[in-house]
Amino acid sequence: GHGRTIAILAEYDALPEIGHACGHNIIATAGVGAFLAIHALYEKDPAAVPGTVVLLGTPAEEGHSGKEVMARAGAFDGIDAAIMVHGYGYDCADQVWLGRRLLTVTYSGVAAHASAQPFMGRNALDAANLFYQGLGLMRQQMPPISRLHAVITDGGTRPSIITESATVQCYVRSKFPETLKELSDRVEDAAKGAALMTGTGVTVDWDEHPPSLPVRTNSPLTARWAEHEQTRGRQPLPAGVLDESIAASTDFGNVSYRIPGIHPLIKTADAEVALHTREFAAAAKTPAAESAALDGAYGLACTALDFLADDALAAAVTDEFARDGGAIDVEHFFD
Missing domain, CATH: 3.30.70.360 (Alpha-Beta Plaits)
Incomplete structure (x- = not known):
């Protein structure tokens, strides 16, 4: 379509020996589900999707920075914003991710x-x-x-x-x-x-593989995500509630320094169950995980449509990204 373009990202790699202990099966399901929902809406009423939605499958997040490889090959060229959701032990709209x-x-x-x-x-x-x-x-x-x-x-x-x-x-x-x-x-x-x-x-x-940058979270997009998740009965925690020392890394950070983006967390397991454990892999195939994928798909789809249809939101997203420093040369940052 015409107008703005937003990408929904779907990670799908697993961890050696312990499988989906980072819940990428939930990420992929939520991303694909959001895209299919928007596509169904477009087929019913094209005017309801006043822009372009791109579904990007993003492999090799675990230790290989697949999104950076994709970015260097032009996968994010012409895209105005990117969104995804990650399984976790809490519903959290904005948590620290380290470079x-x-x-x-x-x-x-x-x-x-x-x-x-x-x-x-x-x-x-x-x-x-x-x-x-x-x-x-x-x-x-x-x-x-x-x-x-x-x-x-x-x-x-x-x-x-x-x-x-x-x-x-x-x-x-x-x-x-x-x-x-x-x-x-x-x-x-x-x-x-x-x-x-x-x-x-x-x-x-x-850097045998490209480095990962920290995630730069876009507040206006995050606020819309949180609003939509609340309609699903969830209460995403705002930034600062969870201790920022509970922090890992993701190659989505490299995307977030090129274009505005969000990487919220959705409760998939009990709070004491850590990522990259066999316990989280088991939690990633439970009814709670299915609910997380469904609610995540809903939140991503609604947030994407808001960005395409709401000019004031899109302007706020762009303005904050510029105030935070705008796009940087991610590929050569450490040269």
């Missing part, structure tokens, strides 16, 4: 007999250990909402051999793009400092 980067650090040492000639070696595992400990100490002097968590994926082969190669993978997360960039620089400095302290070589590789 996230992946750092892989590989230390190169010198192998030697750990008993007969340890002084001839340079221990790559020592460097990895110092870096890991440095991350722990760094947490004292970083924003409380930021997160650092790491794992040593390669730490040597035998106790009798000074470790020649060691690898650490680290997630760096923060609430704002600017603080994520600054924290990334500090983490890289720590990685290189550990190499200096141990006399080892080091290679630093960022």
Whole structure:
């Protein structure tokens, strides 16, 4: 159609071994349901849909930033806003989502007999250990909402051999793009400092897959979502009610810094059931999950139609996006 264009996003990937422990089956069902409802309305009365609605299936959200790959290929070109809904333990209109980067650090040492000639070696595992400990100490002097968590994926082969190669993978997360960039620089400095302290070589590789930015939530769209969910008997919590420290990451953040968007949460499981657990995977195929998908579809469809039909709402959405800084160069932000 003519007029504005809004995208409804449908994630559908699952987690290895534990399935839909992030509820992407609910996301996809709600997104497809909203699109089909709008399409049925259009067939009955084309004038009731004064614009264009695009359904975008978005794969590889878990750790691979599929939406960023799609954006770089032009999937969001010509789209004025994007909306989706995510299952959770609460109904929440606006919750913090952190930006996230992946750092892989590989230390190169010198192998030697750990008993007969340890002084001839340079221990790559020592460097990895110092870096890991440095991350722990760094947490004292970083924003409380930021997160650092790491794992040593390669730490040597035998106790009798000074470790020649060691690898650490680290997630760096923060609430704002600017603080994520600054924290990334500090983490890289720590990685290189550990190499200096141990006399080892080091290679630093960022972002095997594209990084995720924090979610920038659009308030006018969020308010409409909340109004529509209330008609379904839900009471979405506003921003600030849930502790912002309960925060993960999503590649929808990359979309939200290109165009206005919302990523509300809908109650699918009991509050104590965490995402990325077998318990949440079980909850994602219950009657409560079916209700969440149906209510989510209703909210997405109504919010999309509001954006297309309500000029005042669309203007408010656009104005807030501009006040918040407008579109940024997501692809090259960390260059």
